[in-house]
Amino acid sequence: MKRVLLTGADGYIGRSMQQALLARDYEVHAISRNPKPSTDTITWHQVDLFDPAAVDNLLANYGGSHLIHLAWVTEPGAYWQSADNARWRDTSIALLRRFSAHGGQRVVLAGTCAEYDWSNGHCVEGSTPLVARSPYTEAKLAFREAALEFSDTSGMDLAWARVFFSFGPDEHPARLVPSVVNALLHGERARCSDGRQVRDFMYVRDLAAAFAAVLDSTFCGDINIASGEAVSIKDLVTRIAVKMGADQRLDFGARPRQAGEPDRITADISKLTKIVGFESKTKLETAIDETIAWWQRQVSNLIPDGA
Numbered sequence: 001m002k003r004v005l006l007t008g009a010d011g012y013i014g015r016s017m018q019q020a021l022l023a024r025d026y027e028v029h030a031i032s033r034n035p036k037p038s039t040d041t042i043t044w045h046q047v048d049l050f051d052p053a054a055v056d057n058l059l060a061n062y063g064g065s066h067l068i069h070l071a072w073v074t075e076p077g078a079y080w081q082s083a084d085n086a087r088w089r090d091t092s093i094a095l096l097r098r099f100s101a102h103g104g105q106r107v108v109l110a111g112t113c114a115e116y117d118w119s120n121g122h123c124v125e126g127s128t129p130l131v132a133r134s135p136y137t138e139a140k141l142a143f144r145e146a147a148l149e150f151s152d153t154s155g156m157d158l159a160w161a162r163v164f165f166s167f168g169p170d171e172h173p174a175r176l177v178p179s180v181v182n183a184l185l186h187g188e189r190a191r192c193s194d195g196r197q198v199r200d201f202m203y204v205r206d207l208a209a210a211f212a213a214v215l216d217s218t219f220c221g222d223i224n225i226a227s228g229e230a231v232s233i234k235d236l237v238t239r240i241a242v243k244m245g246a247d248q249r250l251d252f253g254a255r256p257r258q259a260g261e262p263d264r265i266t267a268d269i270s271k272l273t274k275i276v277g278f279e280s281k282t283k284l285e286t287a288i289d290e291t292i293a294w295w296q297r298q299v300s301n302l303i304p305d306g307a
Contacts, residue, residue, distance in 0.1 A: 003027040004215065005062070005099070007049060008070030010034065012170045013110075013163075016208035017068065018042055024212050029062050031071070049091055055098055063102035066215055069095065070110045073136075076174040085139035093146045100150070106157040107147075108215045113164040113224070113265060115141055121198075121264035125162075125222040125271060151220070159214050164226035164267050168204030168287065169294040180237050181295045184246040191254035195234025198264040202227040203287035206280040213278040219271070226267035227280050240288055 004021055008014045009030030021028050022041055029043045030036070036044040045062065047054050049071055069092060073084040096107065114137050117129040132138035144160050151158035167177035183190040202210075202225070210225050234252060241247040272278050282290075 001025060001027045002066055003029060003062075003064030004066040004068060005029050005031060005058075005064045006068050006070070007031045007095075008072070008110075009044075010036065011070060011074065012172065013166075013204060013208060013211075014070050015170045016168070016204045017070070017211060020205075020208040020212040021068075021215075023209070024216050026066070026212075026215075027064070029064060031058070049095060050087065052094065052098075055095060059098055059102040059104075063099065063104060065103070065105045067096075067099050067104055067107045068110075068211060068215060069107065072110065074172075076172050080134045080136045082135065085135045089139040089143045092143050093150075096147055096150060100154050100156050104156060106215065107151075108159045108161055108211060109143070109147055110211075111144060111160045111162040111222070112137065112140055113162050113226075113267065115144070115162060116265075118262040118265055121262065122266050122268065123162075123164075123224065124268040125224060148221075157218070157220050159217075159219055160222045161211060161214055161225045162222065162267075163207065164202060164224065164265070165199045166202045166204045166207045168207075168291050171204070176233070177236070177240065177291060178295065180240055180250075181244070181292055182299075184241060184244045184249060185295060185299050189249045189251050190237070190241065190246075191251045192237055193233065193255045193257050194253050195232060195237060196263065197233050197257070197261065198230050198266065199233060200226040200229065200266045201231055201236060201284070202280060203282040203284075203290075206282050206287075209281070210272060210276075210278050213276050214272075217276045219276050223271045223276070224267040224269055225272065226269050228267060228269040228273070229284070230264075230266045231284065236284075236288075239285070240292065243288060243292060 004026045010032040035046045038044045072088045073079045073082045115130050116123040117131045180190045
């Protein structure tokens with residue numbers, strides 16, 4: 001059985017990633033800053049990745065053959081400009097080198113579609129230009145460059161997986177889909193932008209499964225992680241509201257678009273489907289149903305007994 005180290009394991013994507021890796025028969029060692037009890041299937045390690053000694057101790061005792069690195073600053077509204085991006089850049093480069101020194105063989109690193117120049121609207125690996133438009137993308141691109149160079153010199157297999165847009169269980173409540181679902185669950189109106197922006201949305205369970213498929217392949221280099229299906233924000237939000245019987249409580253145009261927000265961001269997924277052999281299994285309607293149900297359970301769990 002192959003052993004994989006998973007950073008960011010207790011985050012939004014990481015929680016789905018655990019099951020995706022188990023489904024491919026990996027021995028999963030999950031890394032988190034916060035203590036968590038190990039289970040029959042997941043071994044948890046409380047490690048601060050900013051502490052070199054703690055990382056070396058982990059790798060000396062549990063260093064695996066494979067690594068998925070998700071950990072980064074991700075707080076909505078803050079991560080674009082956060083000074084922590086530079087810390088994560090340097091820490092991630094050091095982690096990569098230490099992992100290789102302890103016998104690591106293959107790595108999948110989390111990139112972002114924000115690395116692309118969005119002026120064309122459709123993003124293709126190797127042909128769409130890359131641009132550092134913020135401290136976040138600047139740090140990600142610097143990490144990518146250093147990682148690819150290290151892979152070339154060390155011989156360690158490395159894939160740079162660019163994540164596009166997603167939704168599903170465990171997502172931060174301030175993000176688009178949770179903010180709409182929660183407003184409607186609480187009987188409020190959902191304030192949205194005009195909604196004409198077209199995006200490539202992927203269910204988080206499929207996103208995690210795609211990462212696991214890339215890890216389990218021999219693919220190296222840049223690869224888009226997306227569904228390949230374009231949908232407008234208005235269409236997505238309306239589908240959610242209709243399922244909740246609340247389509248009359250959507251206020252499109254109540255929020256302005258973010259400055260410089262493009263009309264279209266979609267992904268070419270030829271490498272993911274044709275080389276890795278991965279295809280999303282979850283239909284959009286099913287993803288919406290499961291996401292609404294998950295948030296309904298969270299709300300129900302907050303209601304006191306007898307209320």
